[in-house]
Amino acid sequence: MTLRPRRSALFLPASNARAIEKARGLPCDVVILDLEDAVAPAQKVAARDAAVAAVRAGGFGARELVVRVNGSDTEWGAGDLAALGRSGVAAVLLPKVGDADTLHRARARLGDGPALWAMIESCDGVLALREIAAAAPATGLAALVIGPNDLARELRCRPGADRAPLWPILGQVVLAARAAGLVALDGVINTLDDLDAIAAECRQGRDWGFDGKTLIHPAQIAPANDAFGPTAAEIAAACVLADAFIGREDDGAIRIDGRMVERLHLEAARRTLALAEAIAARN
Ligand SMILES: CC(C)(COP(=O)(O)OP(=O)(O)OC[C@H]1O[C@@H](n2cnc3c(N)ncnc32)[C@H](O)[C@@H]1OP(=O)(O)O)[C@@H](O)C(=O)NCCC(=O)NCCSC(=O)C[C@H](O)C(=O)O
Numbered sequence: 001m002t003l004r005p006r007r008s009a010l011f012l013p014a015s016n017a018r019a020i021e022k023a024r025g026l027p028c029d030v031v032i033l034d035l036e037d038a039v040a041p042a043q044k045v046a047a048r049d050a051a052v053a054a055v056r057a058g059g060f061g062a063r064e065l066v067v068r069v070n071g072s073d074t075e076w077g078a079g080d081l082a083a084l085g086r087s088g089v090a091a092v093l094l095p096k097v098g099d100a101d102t103l104h105r106a107r108a109r110l111g112d113g114p115a116l117w118a119m120i121e122s123c124d125g126v127l128a129l130r131e132i133a134a135a136a137p138a139t140g141l142a143a144l145v146i147g148p149n150d151l152a153r154e155l156r157c158r159p160g161a162d163r164a165p166l167w168p169i170l171g172q173v174v175l176a177a178r179a180a181g182l183v184a185l186d187g188v189i190n191t192l193d194d195l196d197a198i199a200a201e202c203r204q205g206r207d208w209g210f211d212g213k214t215l216i217h218p219a220q221i222a223p224a225n226d227a228f229g230p231t232a233a234e235i236a237a238a239c240v241l242a243d244a245f246i247g248r249e250d251d252g253a254i255r256i257d258g259r260m261v262e263r264l265h266l267e268a269a270r271r272t273l274a275l276a277e278a279i280a281a282r283n
């Protein structure tokens with residue numbers, strides 16, 4: 001089993017040359033160059049050019065490089081897709097995806113190149129999750145990404161520290177992603193200085209089943225990597241479990257340390273070990 005870690009996906013404005021340069025050396029798994037909300041209208045075209053130039057220049061090592069484009073209902077959306085199609089970027093992140101047609105149209109504009117990632121950050125998008133996820137094989141959709149700021153704006157809710165008003169949506173996005181074999185990334189936390197709050201929200205996302213978290217500042221990378229990577233105890237337990245099944249190919253359920261363990265747990269243990277291996281290789 002080969003896994004690609006996506007514990008930490010750092011957004012940065014493509015208009016910020018210093019941040020782009022810095023991202024080439026940061027310990028995040030994914031770098032997302034933003035052309036949408038982090039870029040002012042007057043800088044949109046220059047930011048697009050800078051993003052394409054950064055993708056072509058490379059230097060991001062093992063980090064997966066993604067560009068978030070402007071929506072197809074804006075004056076920049078179509079130009080963004082046209083510029084990125086043959087740029088060599090790994091994936092294009094579409095904002096505010098509300099239906100499967102948006103994915104089909106983006107795929108037609110992009111050609112065969114990059115994978116598609118979709119932000120789920122509108123009421124339409126949440127209600128259409130089933131059709132959006134089902135369009136994955138035909139459109140190359142590979143990941144669903146929560147957008148908590150836009151969701152809170154549309155819902156007019158106050159998420160607060162525990163994000164309780166968003167729980168139904170977090171659960172549905174993980175569910176839709178798992179059903180379609182997609183990556184699920186949790187949304188950003190706007191807090192910059194309170195590392196305990198950042199770490200707590202990263203752990204919460206991990207507990208909900210997300211593969212990683214989108215981030216907005218380098219200080220958020222270490223808490224995300226910690227929360228979404230397997231702990232030493234989880235790795236040790238996975239090794240014990242995998243070893244226990246050796247030579248017991250005919251057994252469905254066995255006892256380990258006073259607990260029942262089944263083959264479905266073996267599958268989870270193998271996943272834990274594969275992720276640990278991929279992270280170790282990266283480090
Ligand atoms: C939020 C910020 C504007 C804060 O900027 P600033 O106060 O200038 O940061 P620092 O002085 O603490 O920066 C310290 C050094 O780190 C570099 N830096 C900062 N942020 C980044 C970054 N994201 N990537 C790479 N490097 C970064 C600075 O250059 C400093 O370096 P040095 O010069 O060596 O000292 C800023 O962090 C920022 O712009 N963050 C990203 C904002 C963004 O991309 N937003 C869009 C995505 S989130 C979103 O849209 C939400 C979603 O759609 C939803 O609906 O929820």
Ligand SMILES: [Mg+2]
Pocket residue numbers: 037095121147149150
């Ligand atoms: Mg948003």
